[in-house]
Structure formats: structure tokens, C-alpha cells
């Protein structure tokens with residue numbers, strides 16, 4: 001099966017077709033988790049799985065797995081990613097990994113090729129966490145870190161709960177999350193950063209993922225008149241929110257390997273001439289080193305408390321996501337590397353800056369990832385793009401990685 005190659009044109013067509021679901025007017029997509037668009041996309045994936053002869057399993061949170069029988073029964077070699085998106089997404093983040101895995105299955109079907117172990121394709125729910133925190137929710141539930149009952153009670157940015165959305169759209173299936181026996185997990189994904197493109201390499205052999213910490217600050221002050229209230233009499237929540245942004249950036253510059261992003265701020269009452277009585281601020285902290293990541297969070301908190309104390313603003317901090325850095329299984333890393341070399345693609349070993357279900361699955365079974373270049377390093381942007389030949393190359397590496405692992 002050395003000469004087997006996926007059909008690049010068919011993969012492009014599938015990417016384009018899925019991208020029409022939740023399409024944004026100027027390009028890109030919005031398929032926030034558990035939304036009607038997310039459900040429509042899931043239905044399409046489920047239909048495609050059935051069309052390819054896969055046995056479909058949908059669990060109680062909505063993770064969809066399609067299993068292709070092997071010559072022998074047993075745990076499956078699992079490939080997948082997610083099809084939910086952030087609000088300003090391109091067509092590739094997540095979807096590429098799921099569609100390329102399905103393309104690999106179709107290629108094997110056409111060739112009449114059997115594998116010894118079963119193969120399975122997985123679309124995890126709510127990887128993004130943009131609407132409902134935490135991110136990587138489907139894999140966290142699969143791993144048993146979060147119960148379906150607790151997840152159903154989580155309220156999103158629009159004030160609705162996951163449970164309401166699941167029940168309204170018929171999102172869930174009957175199966176127990178994590179029931180599917182897995183031998184290993186491989187996720188193909190766009191890099192979402194600039195490294196591969198800048199070095200002119202086709203394949204990233206991913207060795208691990210940096211740690212992620214999401215904080216949600218609620219800052220409580222008091223409303224007052226913008227024109228009449230002397231500064232020393234104010235309890236300005238917006239001012240403390242600004243301190244969060246400022247110190248997050250400073251710490252990112254100061255601490256080695258640190259990233260820090262304030263992506264969402266909501267003020268109340270959010271009026272031009274009223275001192276804000278409340279601010280809600282999210283902080284996304286990342287670092288490949290868990291000690292430094294923890295230190296960044298602690299230092300930030302101390303600095304926020306200092307500003308808040310002087311302003312007489314109350315501070316509440318919730319940790320919404322805390323995923324430590326992971327290293328992928330060396331044998332999967334080597335298998336990916338060998339598959340890329342066998343196909344003649346230039347590759348390099350690298351860490352992932354973005355979060356992925358693979359980092360959760362890494363403690364369920366041996367796991368690994370394959371990256372392809374992102375134009376301009378852009379993702380979580382409607383301008384996200386990867387050249388078709390690179391998408392095809394990544395899918396071929398996935399195909400041959402799966403063939404090796406399912407022998």
C-alpha cells in the first residue's frame with residue numbers, strides 16, 4: 001500500500017462543502033459549539049460516515065465516531081479533530097482533520113484495502129470553548145474529566161446552557177462517552193502559526209502541546225457620574241480591567257515562552273458617561289513550561305489585586321481551563337516522521353501553540369499530531385488559508401501514519 005494516495009480534489013470539495021455550513025458573508029465560517037450550524041455540520045459528517053460504510057457511534061455529549069472494521073476486533077486506531085469553530089473562523093481549523101481522516105477511509109475503501117486493527121474517525125464536540133468553556137470539552141468528557149451532567153449545566157456567552165441546546169437540536173446520542181476502545185489517537189491539523197511556512201517545510205511532526213490556563217475575572221466596583229465624581233471617590237471596574245490587559249502583556253514580555261491574551265471584556269452598564277460597576281475579563285495564558293505558566297497566573301493575580309485594592313474594586317477569579325503541557329508518545333512521533341519521509345515531504349519537529357483534543361487524548365492512549373503550514377501563520381481568522389498541495393500532503397501523511405499504526 002506504499003503507493004496509495006488520497007484524492008486531493010475530493011478533499012478540497014469536502015472542505016468547501018462543509019464550509020458552506022455557517023458561512024459568513026465575507027468568507028470564513030461561524031459554527032459555535034451546539035449551535036444549529038454546528039448540528040447541521042454534524043449531520044453532514046454523520047451521513048458521510050454512513051455513506052463510507054462506517055459504524056456510527058454518538059455519545060451523550062455529541063462526540064461522533066465512525067468505526068471501520070479491521071481484520072481483527074479490538075481497540076481502534078483513532079483519527080479526528082473537531083468541526084465546531086470560533087466566531088471568525090476559516091474553513092480548516094478542526095474540519096480539515098476530520099475531513100482528511102474521512103478521505104483516508106474513502107481512499108482505503110476504493111483500494112479495497114483492509115487494516116488489521118479497526119480504524120475510527122472522530123469529531124469531538126466543542127473543541128473551541130468560544131461559546132461554552134472549557135475548550136476541548138468533547139475529549140475531556142471522553143477522558144472522564146467532566147461528566148455529561150456537569151457539562152449540560154454550563155452556561156455560555158449567550159446565557160443558554162449546553163443542556164438546553166443539546167435537547168433543542170437533538171445533538172446527543174445514546175452512548176456512554178469514552179466507551180469506544182482506542183489503541184491510539186492521531187490528529188491532523190493546520191499549524192495555525194508561522195513556523196512551517198517561514199522555513200518552507202510541508203509537514204510539522206508535533207512533539208507536544210504547550211499548557212493552557214484560562215482565567216475569568218469578575219471585577220466589581222460602583223456606578224458613578226463620569227463628570228462629577230472625583231477620581232479618588234471612584235470604584236472603577238473598567239480601570240482595573242485595563243490593568244489586567246496591561247499586566248498580561250507585560251508578563252508575556254517578561255516570562256520566557258509566555259503568551260497572554262485578553263480576548264473578551266464586558267463592562268456594565270457599558271455607557272459613555274457612567275463609571276463601570278462591573279467588568280468581566282477573560283485571560284488566556286499559555287506556556288510550554290508548567291512552572292512558568294503557573295508563575296504568570298500568580299504574578300498577574302498579585303498585580304490585579306494591587307490595582308483593585310487601591311481602587312476599592314472587588315476581585316473574583318475563576319480558573320476555567322487548566323491543561324498542563326503534554327509530550328506526545330515517541331513511537332507515534334516517529335511513525336509520523338517516517339510517513340512524511342516516505343512520501344518525500346520536508347518536515348520538522350515542533351510544539352503546538354494551539355490547544356487540541358490530542359493533548360487530552362494523550363493520557364487516554366498514545367497520541368500524536370501532524371501539522372501543515374498556515375499562510376501568514378493565521379488562524380481563528382476568516383483569512384486562514386493553507387495551499388491545496390499542502391492539505392493533500394498532510395492527508396497523505398495521515399493515511400500512511402494510520403496504515404502503519406493499524407498494521
Ligand code: GLV
Pocket residue numbers: 127128135353354355356
Ligand atoms: C483552540 O483553538 C485554542 O484556543 O488553542
Ligand code: MN
Pocket residue numbers: 082093094127189355356
Ligand atoms: Mn482546532
Ligand code: MN
Pocket residue numbers: 086093128380
Ligand atoms: Mn481553534
